[in-house]
């Protein structure tokens with residue numbers, strides 16, 4: 643597949659998103675109001691669903707496919723805590739070569755399915771010195787670094803059926819959902835490793851240099867990752883409520899004498915260690931929202 647030029651206008655028409663959504667609606671009886679996007683190593687969240695209908699991405703008309711270890715590549719519809727949900731087991735990253743409109747394609751499909759709330763999860767590097775590996779961070783804000791460089795998924799023609807030309811982002815992470823998440827985390831015994839902070843997205847796939855980590859710390863970022871922000875921007879554009887959760891899978895290196903090196907194996911190891919806590923938290927959250 644030939645990559646789209648980075649300056650392309652939105653590559654997809656309303657009718658294309660609609661074709662995907664209508665196909666899914668025709669192939670499942672579930673009518674989800676909640677969507678969950680699983681981060682690296684966090685795809686086990688989809689296994690919580692009962693009464694499942696599973697669609698590999700390659701079977702869904704116009705859906706992209708995922709290439710990262712730790713990401714399965716299927717859309718799972720099902721029921722959790724008596725609520726219909728749809729779960730993306732495997733997301734699309736900009737660093738895989740997808741243009742920013744393709745990265746966010748599923749979010750507009752969710753909107754057209756009737757989804758109202760999106761729970762976005764990710765694996766991230768901890769920048770905040772007081773964070774520990776294994777902490778869960780509720781996102782209260784983000785820094786859209788690729789957006790600074792012109793890679794905002796809303797660039798190009800604005801279709802008003804999705805949302806307005808200039809959407810607000812100061813309320814990107816829903817205050818009420820954050821409160822429910824804090825409360826639920828306490829009830830589920832996750833309070834001892836819960837944080838709330840700012841996620842910064844970089845394009846990846848290289849991890850950060852020491853100087854870059856120091857810069858991001860100065861900017862006020864608490865965690866750094868390679869996803870989530872484009873999906874959140876598109877979700878907010880079409881009025882979906884968003885809850886973001888980062889799992890701190892590693893601490894970034896900020897010391898020139900350190901022998902530590904960021905690596906994807908450590909990222910996946912940490913997700914395995916925390917997977918049950920996260921599953922419990924998300925499951926109970928869904929009951930509480």
Ligand SMILES: O=P(O)(O)O[C@@H]1C[C@H](O)[C@@H](CO)O1
Pocket residue numbers: 680681682683710733735763764765766846867868869870905906909
């Ligand atoms: O999909 P997420 O953001 O959870 O995955 C993170 C970012 C990269 O894909 C990978 C790096 O280890 O983990």
Ligand SMILES: Nc1nc2[nH]cnc2c(=O)[nH]1
Pocket residue numbers: 765766767768844846848849850866867868891892893894904909
């Ligand atoms: N950019 C980035 N993404 C990550 N995902 C998991 N850990 C990291 C990290 O340290 N940096």
